[in-house]
Amino acid sequence: MIVKADTTEKKIDVQYYALLREERGLSFETVMTIAQTPKELYGELQKRHGFRLPIERLKVAVNDAFQDWDSPLQPNDNVVFIPPVAGG
């Protein structure tokens, strides 16, 4: 997929679950970002907050549907990062 370079900032709602929520210390935030894809967004947030989980161990949902890491992000998208959980 060819993603057009775009350096304008957009507003994205981000939600964290499980280990990520713990590491971030909150479950929801709104960020301004130039990230074009969920992959870029996670990379940016990982650097900022020191998340330990590599991207391969996560799933991402955009606007309430699981999505590819390389799908394009639109302004005001809702992005959810989901680690696997197994507790019971």
Add this chain to the structure above:
Amino acid sequence: MFQISTSPIDEVALKKRLENPKAGAFVSFEGWVRNHHEGREVVLLEYEAFEALAQSEAEKILQEAVSRFEIEEAICVHRTGALCIGALAVWVGVTAAHRGAAFQACQYIMDAIKSRLPIWKKEHYANGDSGWVNCQHCASHSGSDNHHVDKSLGFDEVHYYERQMRLPEVGAEGQATLKQSKVLVVGAGGLGSAALLYLASAGVGTLGICEFDNLEPSNLHRQVLYHASDAGQSKCELAKRRLQALNPFIHIQTYDKKLDLNNIEGILNHYDLVLDCTDNFKTKFLLNDAAVHFQKPLIQASIYQYEGQLQLYLPNGDSPCLRCLWPEMPEADCTGTCEDVGVLGAVPGVFGTLQAMEALKYLLGLPTDLNRHVLMMDLLTSRVQKIRQIQNPACPICGENADRESFLTMMNGNAEEEIDLEIDLAACSREHLNAFQWVDIREAHECLQDDFEALLVQQIPLSRFNLEISTLSPQHAYLVFCQKGIRSKKLVRVLRQQGFTKVYSVQGGVKQIQNWLKAPLQ
């Protein structure tokens, strides 16, 4: 011939059908709607039947009558719908060469119809109230002992379910469907406690419980099936006892063992639906793969601290499975268990209850969309989300290229991981290990230097093991050790084949035990 009729019974026509030159006797029975029940004035009755089951069961009853008594023919018709006082509710007619057989067969048929058919009546009382009465209850008035009244309770099954039978989605037919249903719950921990309690009390007729742990004190804050005084005992048996006391009208089957490749098919085959209430990826993926392989609907839930996820796999549909999202089993270290990260008991309570709710919806044929969504809930923020998920064509288990071969490969992969014969002491809590009896299999000359007084060790030298094995019970949990952990591992492999499901070898042998004893208490 048996018939359920929504219109009035024409007993004259029925009698005509039975006319037979070989018959020297004709006996008929008529059941009428009477105006009182247990001291209350009744003004109207409504009969409801689970028709398919009633039909097949009644035909069986008539067949039994023909083979037990020397009769020519028997006919029974049962009404459903609203009936006034005095109306004919059930008619039985029997012809035979002689009167004795005709009398006996008629009584046999009527008693069996009352006690075995899933037919309920709703009585409307003069004061405006109404209540469901199971016809099986009425069977007790005939002196038959085949009914579902618990004498010590003083009430019968239908009173137990009355409030849920009032729901139009349940009713008598739905209740009968639940009674016919068989549900397996794997894991009787936090999720399983809640799920089992609600499935049992809803009247799921057969409940299977698969759980191999003993109850630990640290389980009690979330595993509400158990009592504090039960600590140390087998959770499987405790759960059965508790649930049977909660609902004496259901059947409970226990599997006090770990699920593995060898036993999973035999267990799953008995059930219509499976609930994954486990707490580890190994069993979750094994169950998922087996559910896809054996085409069993599966309701999965997992929790983490204050949040959880729920999803439903339905065979023969377009619902994705666990591997559609996670083709490879995630590493255990990218999440945490309740033991490591902590959990508030109400969280598995919520998700286990949701699993029970989805199970009841499935059994009652009510629609759900959790077969195409993962439900995620954060109970700290009360945020609830349903995330759409589609089948992954590349899924190794249910995808386009998945075949029987790939199922078996995946299952074998699971099985390899499942065979854990050893325990790493450093990775276990002391509380967990308290449930085990230690067994030292070293020869006498090897044991001179060591002192494990603190552990209450049973000594059975390997050379004498076959002679003394009768002192061990396959139901008990044992930790077997030797000098290095090599002989003990071999022995454990053999013991597992002999039915000792809770026996483990101590990894690293004596040295590891010494280190573990020296380590500060966790």
